[in-house]
Amino acid sequence: MNDPQTDLPVPDPGLEEHPPRFTDVDDAAADRAYKQIVGMLAAVPVLVVAFLVVYFAVPRDAELVLFGANLKMQTTLLGLTAGVATLLIGISAIHWARMLMSDEEIVGDRHGAASPPEARERVLTDLETGIEASGIRRRKLLGTGMAGALGMMALPAVVSLADMGPWPTAELRAKTIEKTIWAEGVHLVNDVTFTRLKATELVVGQLVNAQPETLQEYHGAALQQQKAKASIIVVRMDPNSIRIPESRRDWQVDGILCYSKICTHVGCPISLWEQQTHHLLCPCHQSTFDLGNSGVVVFGPAARALPQLPITTDAEGYLVARSDFTVPVGPSYFERDSSKDFQEGDR
Amino acid sequence: MAKPAELNPDSPALEVRTPPKDAGPGKLAGPATWVDDRIGLAKLAGNIRKVFPDHWSFLLGEIALYSFVILLLTGVFLTIWFKPSMAEVEYAGTYELMHGIPMSEAFASTLSISFDIRGGLLVRQIHHWAAMLFVAAMTAHMLRVFFTGAFRKPRELNWIIGIGLFSMGLVEGFAGYSLPDDLLSGTGLRFVDGLVRSIPLIGTWAEFFIFGGEFPGELVIPRLYMVHILLIPGLLLGLISAHMALLVYHKHTHWPGPGRTNRNIQGYPFFPIYVAKAGGFFFIVFGVTILMGALMQINPVWLYGPYNPSQVTAGSQPDWYMGFVEGAIRIIPNWEWHILGTTWSWNIFLPGVGLMGLLFTGLALYPFIEAWITGDTSEHHLLDRPRNAPVRTAIGVAGMTAYAMFWLSGGNDIIATQFHVSLNAVTYFMRVAVFVAPVIAFIVTKRICISLQRQDAERVLHGSESGVIVRSPDGGFSEAHVPITPGEAYSLTRHPQPKALVPNGKKVGRLRRRLSAWYADGQLPKPTAAEIAGAAHHGAIEADHGTPAVDAGHDAPALEGSDAGDAR
Ligand code: HEM
Ligand code: FES
Numbered sequence: 077m078n079d080p081q082t083d084l085p086v087p088d089p090g091l092e093e094h095p096p097r098f099t100d101v102d103d104a105a106a107d108r109a110y111k112q113i114v115g116m117l118a119a120v121p122v123l124v125v126a127f128l129v130v131y132f133a134v135p136r137d138a139e140l141v142l143f144g145a146n147l148k149m150q151t152t153l154l155g156l157t158a159g160v161a162t163l164l165i166g167i168s169a170i171h172w173a174r175m176l177m178s179d180e181e182i183v184g185d186r187h188g189a190a191s192p193p194e195a196r197e198r199v200l201t202d203l204e205t206g207i208e209a210s211g212i213r214r215r216k217l218l219g220t221g222m223a224g225a226l227g228m229m230a231l232p233a234v235v236s237l238a239d240m241g242p243w244p245t246a247e248l249r250a251k252t253i254e255k256t257i258w259a260e261g262v263h264l265v266n267d268v269t270f271t272r273l274k275a276t277e278l279v280v281g282q283l284v285n286a287q288p289e290t291l292q293e294y295h296g297a298a299l300q301q302q303k304a305k306a307s308i309i310v311v312r313m314d315p316n317s318i319r320i321p322e323s324r325r326d327w328q329v330d331g332i333l334c335y336s337k338i339c340t341h342v343g344c345p346i347s348l349w350e351q352q353t354h355h356l357l358c359p360c361h362q363s364t365f366d367l368g369n370s371g372v373v374v375f376g377p378a379a380r381a382l383p384q385l386p387i388t389t390d391a392e393g394y395l396v397a398r399s400d401f402t403v404p405v406g407p408s409y410f411e412r413d414s415s416k417d418f419q420e421g422d423r
Numbered sequence: 424m425a426k427p428a429e430l431n432p433d434s435p436a437l438e439v440r441t442p443p444k445d446a447g448p449g450k451l452a453g454p455a456t457w458v459d460d461r462i463g464l465a466k467l468a469g470n471i472r473k474v475f476p477d478h479w480s481f482l483l484g485e486i487a488l489y490s491f492v493i494l495l496l497t498g499v500f501l502t503i504w505f506k507p508s509m510a511e512v513e514y515a516g517t518y519e520l521m522h523g524i525p526m527s528e529a530f531a532s533t534l535s536i537s538f539d540i541r542g543g544l545l546v547r548q549i550h551h552w553a554a555m556l557f558v559a560a561m562t563a564h565m566l567r568v569f570f571t572g573a574f575r576k577p578r579e580l581n582w583i584i585g586i587g588l589f590s591m592g593l594v595e596g597f598a599g600y601s602l603p604d605d606l607l608s609g610t611g612l613r614f615v616d617g618l619v620r621s622i623p624l625i626g627t628w629a630e631f632f633i634f635g636g637e638f639p640g641e642l643v644i645p646r647l648y649m650v651h652i653l654l655i656p657g658l659l660l661g662l663i664s665a666h667m668a669l670l671v672y673h674k675h676t677h678w679p680g681p682g683r684t685n686r687n688i689q690g691y692p693f694f695p696i697y698v699a700k701a702g703g704f705f706f707i708v709f710g711v712t713i714l715m716g717a718l719m720q721i722n723p724v725w726l727y728g729p730y731n732p733s734q735v736t737a738g739s740q741p742d743w744y745m746g747f748v749e750g751a752i753r754i755i756p757n758w759e760w761h762i763l764g765t766t767w768s769w770n771i772f773l774p775g776v777g778l779m780g781l782l783f784t785g786l787a788l789y790p791f792i793e794a795w796i797t798g799d800t801s802e803h804h805l806l807d808r809p810r811n812a813p814v815r816t817a818i819g820v821a822g823m824t825a826y827a828m829f830w831l832s833g834g835n836d837i838i839a840t841q842f843h844v845s846l847n848a849v850t851y852f853m854r855v856a857v858f859v860a861p862v863i864a865f866i867v868t869k870r871i872c873i874s875l876q877r878q879d880a881e882r883v884l885h886g887s888e889s890g891v892i893v894r895s896p897d898g899g900f901s902e903a904h905v906p907i908t909p910g911e912a913y914s915l916t917r918h919p920q921p922k923a924l925v926p927n928g929k930k931v932g933r934l935r936r937r938l939s940a941w942y943a944d945g946q947l948p949k950p951t952a953a954e955i956a957g958a959a960h961h962g963a964i965e966a967d968h969g970t971p972a973v974d975a976g977h978d979a980p981a982l983e984g985s986d987a988g989d990a991r
Contacts, residue, residue, distance in 0.1 A: 085916045085952040086883070089909040091682030091689065131541055137517070147718070151545045155717020158545075163710030169703025173696050184474035184688045186674055186804055189577035241631040241642075249627070252637045267733060285733065295525075296511040297641035304613075304638055304732035337733060342617025342752075342771060343638070344610065345735050359735055360614070361753040362836055362846055375847055377752060377770045379759040407617040408759065408766045409627045415761040 099175045109175035116168040123161035130154050254404045256305040263289040264395040272394045275329050278312040283349045286310050305405050307337040311367055318368035322423045327386035334385040335371050336405040341378035343406045372420045381418045475697050476677035476690035480567045486560035489708040490553045497550040506532040507648035509641040526729035529644050533603040533724055549716035554596050558744045561589050569819050572807035573676045579790040581669045586787045588662050591655050598651040609730025621771035679805045679917055681910035750832030751778045754853045796938045798924045811918040813872035814942045817865040824864035828857040876947040879915045883950050884958040916949050
């Protein structure tokens with residue numbers, strides 16, 4: 077092994093002398109350490125018994141107020157007994173090592189990581205002999221054939237993963253990520269009570285989290301999937317204080333507008349509503365959308381305007397959708413050019 | 424029926440072969456011989472008195488190892504009850520506030536572990552705390568290895584294994600965080616859904632493959648469960664074994680000091696000292712995580728409720744180790760490209776996949792980049808003090824600063840509300856800070872390193888300050904210095920200093936020459952033997968002129984003397 081080039085202005089004085097410990101020279105100190113260690117170990121069985129008592133005797137729902145915090149009594153006491161017992165085992169072992177075990181430092185040799193040249197030589201010769209014995213030198217196709225065959229076997233291994241999920245072909249995308257259960261005539265309902273929303277009952281400045289009434293037909297995974305796309309927010313703003321483009325005149329009812337609740341960034345449900353500015357802020361990464369201006373992005377990492385749901389009222393004045401969203405909700409994806417979504421200045 | 428073969432009573436095969444009974448020392452000889460006869464234990468076990476050096480900074484890796492063991496133990500306990508299923512059930516357990524609420528079986532079983540299984544909540548909390556500790560200890564350990572140059576030849580491969588462990592630790596933690604299917608973990612998964620979708624070309628496909636269709640579907644938790652309890656723990660276990668095997672093979676690095684060289688290793692024997700110390704330390708780490716699980720609540724999923732794609736808790740944050748990605752995602756401008764009818768979501772891909780890729784690739788390549796710059800091909804078993812590799816140290820601190828800036832950006836909303844500034848201002852500030860702060864950190868760190876080098880040189884030349892002020896006959900005041908021990912003087916001067924590459928015969932490219940000059944630039948040359956001797960002489964003259972030498976035993980810094988022994 078070669079040493080790195082080091083110039084040494086001060087010569088190496090060699091290993092420092094080893095000062096004896098207190099416990100090496102003073103028997104009383106050593107005895108004290110001995111007692112401490114044994115004492116700690118003796119506390120462990122006591123704590124274990126306490127653990128068992130807690131396990132069987134303390135009811136699961138008992139609460140414990142400790143330093144003002146409301147703790148679950150069983151969890152806390154089980155943890156305290158087991159934790160302190162474990163800690164004592166650790167501390168006693170280290171105390172033993174530090175105080176009573178011989179603390180003579182020893183010095184070992186290092187050898188370079190590399191094998192000695194003879195060993196390398198021998199392995200290379202063995203390798204050579206082996207290769208010769210295999211006949212691969214004379215019959216070249218053996219090697220290529222084997223490598224090729226092994227390589228090809230990667231294909232079945234990889235291809236059999238192709239059923240991990242359905243393939244998002246254009247056809248499937250149109251049925252999944254490009255579609256929600258909103259459709260013409262579907263009622264907007266409050267997302268907690270599932271009651272229909274009446275246009276006249278919404279006041280200016282109010283925001284309601286809503287769902288399609290048809291969501292109730294879904295359960296389990298399907299429910300989660302539909303909810304992950306169909307969730308909306310309904311806001312009422314003063315029609316004179318907002319900009320409604322020509323093309324979206326009849327998407328709203330007297331300043332009641334409806335937008336997707338799913339952020340176009342990575343899909344968090346958006347929730348923070350600023351009445352004054354008509355801004356809606358996503359709590360995840362703070363993308364901000366202007367609901368008074370067709371949901372365009374005014375700040376943050378989101379790149380697309382929030383999709384707006386065209387709505388109207390039915391005969392009794394309840395809010396209903398006029399159609400599904402006109403563009404997919406949620407984050408953009410590769411296969412669709414999102415630059416044609418609504419942008420600032422569109423009419 | 425087969426007829427028993429004729430036996431030849433004289434056959435040697437029948438001879439009862441008894442191994443020579445050369446018993447080893449003491450009572451252990453019996454069982455030891457029994458085992459050794461069968462598996463050659465003495466050959467396998469090698470040197471149980473193997474030397475390991477002692478230093479607090481070597482404990483960081485141990486903490487990571489032990490918390491992994493704790494995760495295995497507590498994780499197995501959790502698997503006894505956890506149900507990795509997204510099927511919908513109506514809750515009917517003991518937690519009254521959620522009676523009748525539809526939720527996934529995964530969430531319901533997490534509630535059951537927390538409320539119905541005695542000790543279940545404790546173990547869940549230990550598991551989560553140990554996960555935090557695991558990632559934190561790995562990070563600290565990695566920084567220790569970086570700043571002391573322990574990644575240099577021959578340990579580059581072990582560094583790469585370490586980076587593998589670090590990156591997989593993050594994935595493992597994320598997978599575990601997602602399992603309970605509570606509101607926070609579902610929000611995290613939705614984030615991953617968007618992140619995967621943003622991958623150019625294959626994003627939508629990857630998303631459909633991972634989730635088995637549209638988000639969230641009902642496959643992702645069972646799949647993450649497999650990843651969490653089988654795939655990654657298996658890989659981690661394999662890599663950890665390789666990591667430890669290489670550690671034993673290379674032997675641990677040690678800090679420079681008297682008698683410690685590149686060819687030896689000084690410390691305590693594995694048996695019995697490290698069996699007791701390291702074994703004891705395992706119990707301490709375990710004890711501390713149990714106490715944390717007992718006293719500090721973590722991830723109270725019953726307060727968040729089951730995942731609901733239309734809800735989010737305000738200020739929802741991932742576990743801390745994902746904070747830097749979260750921050751990058753928050754502050755990036757909303758860049759999107761549109762090419763030939765496709766969308767390229769750089770605003771998500773770059774800070775998410777790109778930043779993690781950059782971090783791990785950069786870390787993995789660093790040892791090779793540094794060796795290329797310095798042209799250093801020798802083996803290193805002595806650690807560098809960070810100040811003696813100023814550029815490396817400055818690069819490290821700059822990297823940490825960049826990480827910290829991204830991480831802080833992950834709380835830009837909290838910073839804005841706490842300090843009453845606008846969120847936009849914080850975001851714009853952070854966009855600049857992630858680039859500027861590391862540069863400042865680099866410059867400042869390098870300066871600090873060099874001034875520490877100066878302090879070292881001062882100490883070697885003039886000794887340490889004694890705190891005694893003396894007054895000279897002509898009225899001046901000065902502080903007397905005591906000479907330092909030869910051991911310390913050696914430790915402070917033995918380090919190699921990076922030198923700029925000079926093309927002697929071999930061709931050195933321009934970029935490489937420049938980089939190596941940059942790497943070596945600005946260091947304080949260490950005191951030469953002549954300077955040290957000169958300073959000692961000067962000190963001796965001063966002493967002759969009546970300045971009381973504080974250490975009355977010898978009147979000149981003893982370095983000069985050939986008999987260093989009596990200087991102590
Ligand atoms: C390096 C390793 C590991 C890390 C970083 C890790 C991390 C996590 C985290 C953060 C959680 C969420 C806990 C919570 O509910 O608050 C979790 C849950 C879980 N982990 Fe691990 N884990 C690791 C290894 C393991 C192993 C080896 C197993 C099993 C053999 C395991 C089994 C589980 C189970 C069953 C859960 C869900 C139980 C629940 O949330 O109540 N983990 N893990
Ligand atoms: S998900 Fe809304 S800003 Fe990121």
